[in-house]
Amino acid sequence: xxxxxxxxxxxxxxxxxxxxxxxxxxxxxxxxxxxxxxxxxxxxxxxxxxxxxxxxxxxxxxxxxxxxxxxxxxxxxxxxxxxxxxxxxxxxxxxxxxxxxxxxxxxxxxxxxxxxxxxxxxxxxxxxxxxxxxxxxxxxxxxxxxxxxxxxxxxxxxxxxxxxxxxxxxxxxxxxxxxxxxxxxxxxxxxxxxxxxxxxxxxxxxxxxxxxxxxxxxxxxxxxxxxxxxxxxxxxxxxxxxxxxxxxxxxxxxxxxxxxxxxxxxxxxxxxxxxxxxxxxxxxxxxxxxxxxxxxxxxxxxxxxxxxxxxxxxxxxxxxxxxxxxxxxxxxxxxxxxxxxxxxxxxxxxxxxxxxxxxxxxxxxxxxxxx
Amino acid sequence: xxxxxxxxxxxxxxxxxxxxxxxxxxxxxxxxxxxxxxxxxxxxxxxxxxxxxxxxxxxxxxxxxxxxxxxxxxxxxxxxxxxxxxxxxxxxxxxxxxxxxxxxxxxxxxxxxxxxxxxxxxxxxxxxxxxxxxxxxxxxxxxxxxxxxxxxxxxxxxxxxxxxxxxxxxxxxxxxxxxxxxxxxxxxxxxxxxxxxxxxxxxxxxxxxxxxxxxxxxxxxxxxxxxxxxxxxxxxxxxxxxxxxxxxxxx
Numbered sequence: 001x002x003x004x005x006x007x008x009x010x011x012x013x014x015x016x017x018x019x020x021x022x023x024x025x026x027x028x029x030x031x032x033x034x035x036x037x038x039x040x041x042x043x044x045x046x047x048x049x050x051x052x053x054x055x056x057x058x059x060x061x062x063x064x065x066x067x068x069x070x071x072x073x074x075x076x077x078x079x080x081x082x083x084x085x086x087x088x089x090x091x092x093x094x095x096x097x098x099x100x101x102x103x104x105x106x107x108x109x110x111x112x113x114x115x116x117x118x119x120x121x122x123x124x125x126x127x128x129x130x131x132x133x134x135x136x137x138x139x140x141x142x143x144x145x146x147x148x149x150x151x152x153x154x155x156x157x158x159x160x161x162x163x164x165x166x167x168x169x170x171x172x173x174x175x176x177x178x179x180x181x182x183x184x185x186x187x188x189x190x191x192x193x194x195x196x197x198x199x200x201x202x203x204x205x206x207x208x209x210x211x212x213x214x215x216x217x218x219x220x221x222x223x224x225x226x227x228x229x230x231x232x233x234x235x236x237x238x239x240x241x242x243x244x245x246x247x248x249x250x251x252x253x254x255x256x257x258x259x260x261x262x263x264x265x266x267x268x269x270x271x272x273x274x275x276x277x278x279x280x281x282x283x284x285x286x287x288x289x290x291x292x293x294x295x296x297x298x299x300x301x302x303x304x305x306x307x308x309x310x311x312x313x314x315x316x317x318x319x320x321x322x323x324x325x326x327x328x329x330x331x332x333x334x335x336x337x338x339x340x341x342x343x344x345x346x347x348x349x350x351x352x353x354x355x356x357x358x359x360x361x362x363x364x365x366x367x368x369x370x371x
Numbered sequence: 372x373x374x375x376x377x378x379x380x381x382x383x384x385x386x387x388x389x390x391x392x393x394x395x396x397x398x399x400x401x402x403x404x405x406x407x408x409x410x411x412x413x414x415x416x417x418x419x420x421x422x423x424x425x426x427x428x429x430x431x432x433x434x435x436x437x438x439x440x441x442x443x444x445x446x447x448x449x450x451x452x453x454x455x456x457x458x459x460x461x462x463x464x465x466x467x468x469x470x471x472x473x474x475x476x477x478x479x480x481x482x483x484x485x486x487x488x489x490x491x492x493x494x495x496x497x498x499x500x501x502x503x504x505x506x507x508x509x510x511x512x513x514x515x516x517x518x519x520x521x522x523x524x525x526x527x528x529x530x531x532x533x534x535x536x537x538x539x540x541x542x543x544x545x546x547x548x549x550x551x552x553x554x555x556x557x558x559x560x561x562x563x564x565x566x567x568x569x570x571x572x573x574x575x576x577x578x579x580x581x582x583x584x585x586x587x588x589x590x591x592x593x594x595x596x597x598x599x600x601x602x603x604x605x606x607x608x609x610x611x612x613x614x615x616x617x618x619x620x621x622x
Binding site: 316317318319321322323324325326327328329330332333336337339340341342343344 | 425426427428448449450452453454458459461464465466467468469470474475478479482483514531535
């Protein structure tokens, strides 16, 4: 008999998919996912060739393909599930995004032609010490994608990584993001999931050195029969590390489904840790389901603070009444409430043009939903 | 000159224990420039009347009518009522996270007027009204009612009253939870709005305290879902000394 692994840090890691049992949908990390739709991606054959992308020439940023045997690969983390291992083992090479500028640099890497073949991808974002950069992974079009994204944040660096999912409606996307944050470095990691049939992006942050900090943000809007999932893991592994996790989502339409799991581990070395995680969901219609599960493991008594919050609520009729009683129409009132709810995250993304585009998308969604 | 007329109004509410009748034949007529105080013990239906006028979906009108200058208010949606000139200052204003006071006020003003206010005048007007109500300028960047103290919530209600300039204002226990300084500031705001616009006021209160600052011409005592007695300001004085016992015993 195997005893299920309860502690997050004790989960097995491997780059070999054969080391993971076949996924049944009963596993702790798969039980909320629509596994039947995903088996091809979890254990089937994947196309591991270079994927199509485009990105503008940007000073301080270089993109190149490196072999998966490069010593930097696997430093941020290793696969903890079969799908991630499948992609790791299949991707022939890793797209290295190397960031070196100490002046603020922003680059958008667009993937809009991945096609309908099941494929693997592997990206390594490396922010040099003292660099300041923003990397946007802008995803659209067709996709049946399993990928690993590694993020290395050098000492004193400030890195902002945003992955935006605006896939076609039948797209499937499984991603594992692994990040390692260096001494006094800051990572802001954001997931914006709007369209696609199944989007499961699981980000983790290893606060590996003194004074490292991470802000993990998520904003998602699930429509009818859409599944959006994120399993977030923050590993406080050094003194004076700080984490803030804020995920907010709205659900609208029959069968709209979201999952948020937030694991925070404060290890025995992580004295003086300051940690807070929260997830809030707003159900706009009947027939939606949001799972929200925060977990906190603390192995040291000497911390500055650790807390979590989780709430899933329906549209508040009293808020609507209040706004309508001031002459504001029901449609406008709903827009105000939902945008207000999600804005806390949208406005923190650090890329105003992106925030504006997301707000416009949300307005259009709400308008469609009201009709 | 406008008239808000309530005729033989019967209102019920659905509860876990079934349908509960609250208003049992209310008659009331308010004209522009008049201040009417509605007084009564807890559970007499005062707040129900306020929310029914504003159109809260929880309350069902079983019979009777509410008209504003002859127009059927009960046929109007909540926002249409506000646009027609009705304003309810709420007893328990709700928080709207992520929506700033500035954004909210401008959206409401635009909705009521049917066009966006001219920016420069609007900013000036908001600033002046806030100063009159002794509200700090930083207030406008806070989210609507989020983390507001009881007094701040009431001031924010009266700020809206001053800016939206309704024909009739229904004040639902605006005095509750206010210390005497805040009560004065809020009452002055109501009096100022009335002076500037000539609106009619329906002042709903449990206590006579606010009547020291807002002077009603008419007082209606609510008991058990209808008006038990009506009179001038002297009726309020009598309530101050005698309380509601006289009525509850009759009922």
